[in-house]
Amino acid sequence: GQNIDQPTEMTATEGAIVQINCTYQTSGFNGLFWYQQHAGEAPTFLSYNVLDGLEEKGRFSSFLSRSKGYSYLLLKELQMKDSASYLCAVRDSNYQLIWGAGTKLIIKP
Amino acid sequence: ETGVTQTPRHLVMGMTNKKSLKCEQHLGHNAMYWYKQSAKKPLELMFVYSLEERVENNSVPSRFSPECPNSSHLFLHLHTLQPEDSALYLCASSQTLEPGELFFGEGSRLTVL
Numbered sequence: 001g002q003n004i005d006q007p008t009e010m011t012a013t014e015g016a017i018v019q020i021n022c023t024y025q026t027s028g029f030n031g032l033f034w035y036q037q038h039a040g041e042a043p044t045f046l047s048y049n050v051l052d053g054l055e056e057k058g059r060f061s062s063f064l065s066r067s068k069g070y071s072y073l074l075l076k077e078l079q080m081k082d083s084a085s086y087l088c089a090v091r092d093s094n095y096q097l098i099w100g101a102g103t104k105l106i107i108k109p
Numbered sequence: 110e111t112g113v114t115q116t117p118r119h120l121v122m123g124m125t126n127k128k129s130l131k132c133e134q135h136l137g138h139n140a141m142y143w144y145k146q147s148a149k150k151p152l153e154l155m156f157v158y159s160l161e162e163r164v165e166n167n168s169v170p171s172r173f174s175p176e177c178p179n180s181s182h183l184f185l186h187l188h189t190l191q192p193e194d195s196a197l198y199l200c201a202s203s204q205t206l207e208p209g210e211l212f213f214g215e216g217s218r219l220t221v222l
Binding site: 033 | 211216
């Protein structure tokens with residue numbers, strides 16, 4: 001079966017750096033997405049990786065290794081507003097999106 | 110106007126009630142989706158519509174009935190639901206059927222008593 005694993009919850013300190021990992025086993029691969037979802041709000045798109053390497057977008061970066069079935073989302077200079085759930089999703093060979101259960105990130109002062 | 114709007118935001122219903130969830134997108138997208146989001150579980154795709162035609166039904170019980178009258182509107186009709194159907198129901202849209210970035214609404218929080 002298809003599976004995406006990410007930690008259920010993480011805690012980090014304001015101003016620090018945190019890395020949220022995502023490992024996947026899917027039928028084929030056509031890209032990996034990260035979404036951010038604040039409590040009670042809509043998930044919003046953060047990043048997309050289809051080739052190996054690091055994609056940087058401001059304080060957020062996303063890394064992909066297709067050979068390892070692995071990605072991470074790196075958040076720098078953490079702010080309180082970064083407290084949210086982060087969802088990893090992989091598009092398989094049929095272009096279906098397979099979702100992880102999300103990682104709840106708690107930022108402490 | 111926000112891209113994808115869902116109403117109502119909160120809904121409480123008994124198991125014998127009939128209610129509907131509404132979704133409207135103002136992005137000119139061709140594909141629309143219903144997802145179910147339960148606590149600590151992955152998003153579950155329920156239905157997909159492309160250009161008003163249903164293209165996917167992921168083994169969803171018949172007590173959930175979708176309707177897509179035009180490319181901007183999507184409904185989810187609810188009938189004789191079970192308590193385990195309590196969840197957040199998210200509507201999303203994308204430019205094409207092969208989803209790149211999805212644009213989500215804020216969801217309808219459903220509680221079935």
